[in-house]
Amino acid sequence: xxxxxxxxLEWKRFMRRPAARLALLxxxxxxxxxxxxxxxxxxQKAAQQAQLKNKETxxxxxxxxxxxxxxxxxxxxxxxxxxxxxxxxxxxxxxxRAGVYQLKPPPAMAWLSIGQADVYPDHYxxxxxxxxxxxxxxxxxxxxxxxxxxxxxxLLVFLLPLLLIVLGYDLLSADREGGTWPLLQAYAGxxxxxxxxxxxxxxxxxxxxxxxxxxxxxxxxxxLAFGAxxxxxxxxxxxxxxxxxxxxxxxxMGRSSAINGxxxxxxxxxxxFLLPAAVNTLINSLYPMPSRxxxxxxxRTADVQAxxxxxxxxxxxxxxxxxxxxxxxxxxxxxxxxxxxxxxxxYKDSLMQAANQPFEASLQERTALLRKLQYLSPAIVxxxxxxxxxxxxxxxxxxxxxxxxxxxxxxxxHFAAFFWERRDxxxxxxxxRPDPSPAAPAAPQPGLWIALVLWGLLPVALSVRQRx
Amino acid sequence: MAILTFKKxxxxxxxxxxxxxxxxxxxxxxxxxxxxxxRQQAELAxxxxxxxxxxxxxxxxxxxxxxxxxxxxxxxxxxxxxPLWFFDQGVxxxxxxxxxxxxxxxxxxxxKPVEDDTVLGRFASLSxxxxxxxxxxxxxxxxxxGALAAEREGGTWRMVRAYNRHxxxxxxxxxxxYAALAGLxxxxxxxxxxxxxxxxxxxxxxxxxLGALGLSxxxxxxxxxxxxxxFSAWSRQRATALVSSIAFWIIACFVVPKVTGxxxxxxYPTPTYSEFREAIEKDLQEGVDGHDPFNEAAEKLKQQTLExxxxxxxADLPFNWAGFIMQRGEEHETTIYQTHLDRLKQTHQQQxxxxxxxxxxxxxxxxxxxxxxxxxxxxxxxYRFKDEAERYRIELVGELNQDLTDNFKYGDxxxxxxxxxFATNVAFRYDLPDARERLRPQGGSFxxxxxxxxxxxxxxxxxxxxxxx
Numbered sequence: 026x027x028x029x030x031x032x033x034l035e036w037k038r039f040m041r042r043p044a045a046r047l048a049l050l051x052x053x054x055x056x057x058x059x060x061x062x063x064x065x066x067x068x069q070k071a072a073q074q075a076q077l078k079n080k081e082t083x084x085x086x087x088x089x090x091x092x093x094x095x096x097x098x099x100x101x102x103x104x105x106x107x108x109x110x111x112x113x114x115x116x117x118x119x120x121x122r123a124g125v126y127q128l129k130p131p132p133a134m135a136w137l138s139i140g141q142a143d144v145y146p147d148h149y150x151x152x153x154x155x156x157x158x159x160x161x162x163x164x165x166x167x168x169x170x171x172x173x174x175x176x177x178x179x180l181l182v183f184l185l186p187l188l189l190i191v192l193g194y195d196l197l198s199a200d201r202e203g204g205t206w207p208l209l210q211a212y213a214g215x216x217x218x219x220x221x222x223x224x225x226x227x228x229x230x231x232x233x234x235x236x237x238x239x240x241x242x243x244x245x246x247x248x249l250a251f252g253a254x255x256x257x258x259x260x261x262x263x264x265x266x267x268x269x270x271x272x273x274x275x276x277x278m279g280r281s282s283a284i285n286g287x288x289x290x291x292x293x294x295x296x297x298f299l300l301p302a303a304v305n306t307l308i309n310s311l312y313p314m315p316s317r318x319x320x321x322x323x324x325r326t327a328d329v330q331a332x333x334x335x336x337x338x339x340x341x342x343x344x345x346x347x348x349x350x351x352x353x354x355x356x357x358x359x360x361x362x363x364x365x366x367x368x369x370x371x372y373k374d375s376l377m378q379a380a381n382q383p384f385e386a387s388l389q390e391r392t393a394l395l396r397k398l399q400y401l402s403p404a405i406v407x408x409x410x411x412x413x414x415x416x417x418x419x420x421x422x423x424x425x426x427x428x429x430x431x432x433x434x435x436x437x438x439h440f441a442a443f444f445w446e447r448r449d450x451x452x453x454x455x456x457x458r459p460d461p462s463p464a465a466p467a468a469p470q471p472g473l474w475i476a477l478v479l480w481g482l483l484p485v486a487l488s489v490r491q492r493x
Numbered sequence: 494m495a496i497l498t499f500k501k502x503x504x505x506x507x508x509x510x511x512x513x514x515x516x517x518x519x520x521x522x523x524x525x526x527x528x529x530x531x532r533q534q535a536e537l538a539x540x541x542x543x544x545x546x547x548x549x550x551x552x553x554x555x556x557x558x559x560x561x562x563x564x565x566x567x568x569x570x571x572x573x574x575x576p577l578w579f580f581d582q583g584v585x586x587x588x589x590x591x592x593x594x595x596x597x598x599x600x601x602x603x604x605k606p607v608e609d610d611t612v613l614g615r616f617a618s619l620s621x622x623x624x625x626x627x628x629x630x631x632x633x634x635x636x637x638x639g640a641l642a643a644e645r646e647g648g649t650w651r652m653v654r655a656y657n658r659h660x661x662x663x664x665x666x667x668x669x670x671y672a673a674l675a676g677l678x679x680x681x682x683x684x685x686x687x688x689x690x691x692x693x694x695x696x697x698x699x700x701x702x703l704g705a706l707g708l709s710x711x712x713x714x715x716x717x718x719x720x721x722x723x724f725s726a727w728s729r730q731r732a733t734a735l736v737s738s739i740a741f742w743i744i745a746c747f748v749v750p751k752v753t754g755x756x757x758x759x760x761y762p763t764p765t766y767s768e769f770r771e772a773i774e775k776d777l778q779e780g781v782d783g784h785d786p787f788n789e790a791a792e793k794l795k796q797q798t799l800e801x802x803x804x805x806x807x808a809d810l811p812f813n814w815a816g817f818i819m820q821r822g823e824e825h826e827t828t829i830y831q832t833h834l835d836r837l838k839q840t841h842q843q844q845x846x847x848x849x850x851x852x853x854x855x856x857x858x859x860x861x862x863x864x865x866x867x868x869x870x871x872x873x874x875x876y877r878f879k880d881e882a883e884r885y886r887i888e889l890v891g892e893l894n895q896d897l898t899d900n901f902k903y904g905d906x907x908x909x910x911x912x913x914x915f916a917t918n919v920a921f922r923y924d925l926p927d928a929r930e931r932l933r934p935q936g937g938s939f940x941x942x943x944x945x946x947x948x949x950x951x952x953x954x955x956x957x958x959x960x961x962x
Binding site for chain 1: 522537541548555583606614617730731735739747750751765848858862872
């Protein structure tokens, strides 16, 4: 019998199975629903971000128009109190409605995963004195965060292996138990040939029923990035290959279908729950996060310390700047008040930085260890690949935070220069204010995909070795 | 007949190495997770105590300040962990335990532990509650999937049906063996948990809550047992029963709670953070703002107060107008914040109720909520703490405003208070709800789980009785 005939007969046999028919209907539907849900989540964020940006744009347009009319003499400057003057660097750089939004817009295929996007901020509001992080997601029920999201990443990482287990746990054992094994051998020849054909069919079935609906969704919603989709196809193929290979390997052991099913479910539970939980526990034990309660207390101490040091700081500063007259408190204008505020803030920031340092260091150590241990389970690697494709990994948010902090300095320095030089802003100065660029994705990690392919090939190699 | 079948099934179960090792493995994992949870809890309790002491000292030694400046300086309160927290950490990871209290504003809890966790924390957590919620059903499926299908596969089903008169006793005997196995495992896990509970001061008073947790998990396990028996009755082969039971497990444990979450969000949508804040800001503008003397409501109140006291100037009032208006503003702000937060709380409660009601499709959501509420790591505890903290904020800020009103002259913002005064200010004290308070609202959930178990038992029995030979 030719390979082609075996392939055709086996395909027919495979598609006659109720589980396969059910999977053909249910699995793509689940994927489409999950993709829709993922898209809804990110669309809500994008809409929220657009609203914030509009608010910012209209605020600065109004300030520019006001400054323009002041410069043209259409309006007299003394009609406005100092805290409404658009030429005042503090008014347009630091005060209540001033400041810009730094955004982390979702990439084209963000619907693949919600990942850490429901925890970490997707925008920062930057002013001269503040950098406040916020997330655009709704004030949602924390129970929903605790149970996790129904997004394609959940289906691909957790349920795709189960689909393959359900369809592949009896690749050979069913025939052994049903008494059709000798007959099969008579027409198909060596068992390895049959196993290879069945494994290939299963892999193709899983791959196609997974990738085609996602491709259709991307095309239909015009949210497909071809590079990202190719990377997704590679990840799905490698991950599906791992579980198909595992099912094939377990079948080569010659045990009953029930035992095969149990063994595969056990491996699934081990790789998807127990191992990640154990790795997480190990990370927490080796690099425990210092308590945030202690951090609050430390920051508070810094706060009090800065306040108590305020008079000394002013003494020092005025001693270093003899050209500036130190006025008594009852003669202070807004300029003195804010000058003192800036002097104090610089000192306070340095204290806060010291209070935050152990946390930042611990976070970095934990992430570094995780990056080493993640290769222990293909499920963790697969999850990480999907997080990267949707730009919702821990690294993506860390990169965004670093970018936001760097921009805060740029923004601060731009306006602070005018404040310290006691210069007013011109319309051109205001228009030339720094503009934040949207968050750049974290550096690509081809190692993840290579690791996933290697994981995929491992059980295939084991099956070949077992049969040999 | 029932006892004989029970004995035979019990002996067979323990002869099966897979059952024995899975049982031991799960028990061991549960013990390790209890220990890890306890260790973390003890550390948290210690930090909680130290930090509470430290922020109080910081409050008292904040330096010389005007009382209202002190109200702006604010203070922190920390949510303590309940003695059963080590068993189920519930939603605490997503809520944070630190709350900043200050004048005019009701802040959100800060520093959610999930923000510090690695991405693996979203995969799974090694807590006893997690293990029992997801892996106890899997153990039940492992041992019971062949309950009836194996008889059919082995050719003994005909013999069983031949004694039709005793079928109910036979079925009950077999079922009891699996139920007893689940019970024995839970007894082991909860005995270990009881040890860790009793190691804590006042832990003993939470034993009834731990007992209720044990009962809930057993009822939950029985629901899965009954489902497995049902699939076993419907299947010709053990493998089919196994695969169907696992499929049900996936749907019940993973798919239904997540999909219910989507339905709940669609049906009872929560506002976005900025929508929520904007709505509060809008309402705040319609009342007294203590810091804005030109505010319309403040101006109206000023005129009214001047008339009431028959004076023309604020300085002639028998009290400090600044403190008075600050307090009035505070009262208005509190009402506004409370209204919006109550609305949000109500939405979350409606969503949680939907999870409970949809327990008809899966008992997992029901059990998770029951478990975290009993362990003191659910939404009920969070809101209880927030309400207490808000009561404290109102009291503290009220005390400071009263001092400003009674003891300072109008316009005297330079007047200050020192450490001696701040040491007399009210301190925050939070008592955790006792076991009885935790148990009282859970009656409905218990009954629902019980009803689930009973109805399914009858269905499974009916399916077994009517299945063809």
